[in-house]
Amino acid sequence: MSCRIPFRRVDWATSSFLILTAFAAVFATPVYLWYFGFTWFPWVLFGVMFVLTGMSITLGYHRLFSHLSFKAAWPIRMFTLIFGACAFENSVLAWASDHRKHHKHVDHDDDPYDISKGFFWAHIGWIMFKLHPEPPLDNVKDLERDRLVMWQHRWWRWIAVIVGLALPTALGYWWDPTWRGALGGLLIGGICRVVAVQHCTFFINSLCHTVGSRPYSTKCSARDSFVMSLVTFGEGYHNYHHEFQHDYRNGVKPWNFDPTKWAIWLLAKFGLATNLRRVPAEVVLKAEMAEAKRQGESRLEAIRRQASETPQAVLDAIQRYLDTLSANYRELEEAVARKSRVSKETIARWRQETREALEFLARTFPGNPGHLDDPPSRS
Ligand SMILES: [Zn+2]
Ligand SMILES: [Zn+2]
Secondary structure, eight states: OOOOOOGGGBOHHHHHHHHHHHHIIIIIHHHHHHHHOOOSHHHHHHHHHHHHHHHIIIIIIIIIIITOOSEEOHHHHHHHHHHHHTTOSOOHHHHHHHHHHHHHTTTSTTOTTOGGGOHHIIIIIHHHBOOSSOOOOOSOHHHHTOHHHHHHHHHHHHHIIIIIIIHHHHHHHHHSOSHHHHHHIIIIIIIIHHHHHHHHHHHHHHGGGTSSBOSSOSSSSOOBOHHHHHHTTTTTBHHHHHHSTTOSOSSOSTTSOOHHHHHHHHHHHTTSEEOOOOOOHHHHHHHHHHHHHHHHHHHHHHHHTTGGGSOHHHHHHHHHHHHHHHHHHHHHHHHHHHTOOOOHHHHHHHHHHHHHHHHHHHHSOTTSTTOOSSOOOOO
């Protein structure tokens, strides 16, 4: 079997760190538990550090620094810079630079974690292999003016080691002043937590560009995944995020599980966050309706190709749904262009009609064109 790994391009320091920490998490933790038995304190450290580090990435690195979706007081910036560093995901300056390129060039060659190069590349490969020449940090000039950001850029490795690894080790020792306590703090509160936070972040770049729904746009590969939102503090609504990247919410619907959005909203209530950017409900709905219309048209076209097998009643019903969608869309488009408010009742009705159209389309797929014997009659 030929080996196709481009060894000359491997970033050995980063790759060793990623592999060794993953091995320690998967193999050394069970050995530790078998040898010393289960104790709850290291897992409390894991949980607390997972939330602090993970939220610093989502709220700080991502929504605050990369997308400027709100403004934050310096203690919040400081806190997220310190705990964000503890995820060992580079300085915020480099992270934001990569991420802005990802949004600008998504699914293309200049996207650092381009999913079209494969799941492994988008997940972790892009970090393990160096690019020659290394891309410049030329899209983060605004962040370079922030002295806290530049301080973190210089010292992030030290911060990560001291706060991300030494602190849980010290706390483990404080709770149980033996080797068992210190090792439990390091292994579970430090290393396992780093691995967990890192792979949750990486899955947004890999899984959320592979599996899930695309209710807002099919222009790019980004997808919405409720399951991923559960472990990434709301970052799983990635299709919405790619369509409206400056919105401080990723889960835009009130019922979406997005703890980062709730935290930012709460910070605003305490005066620690301001200028929260929101996309108006009409604009969000316009994107959803445009996408539903596009899906409907392509579905109708696919079914028409097999027209002989498809009951005319089904075709007529799809056409009626499409007519309703188009009429609603035109009305909404005009309202958005005029910047006039649309009543909540009208938005709710349009939403309901869009949902019904999508549900109907989902049941009339080309592989089973006669599936619906009894299409609902609509005016
Ligand atoms: Zn993405
Ligand atoms: Zn983003």
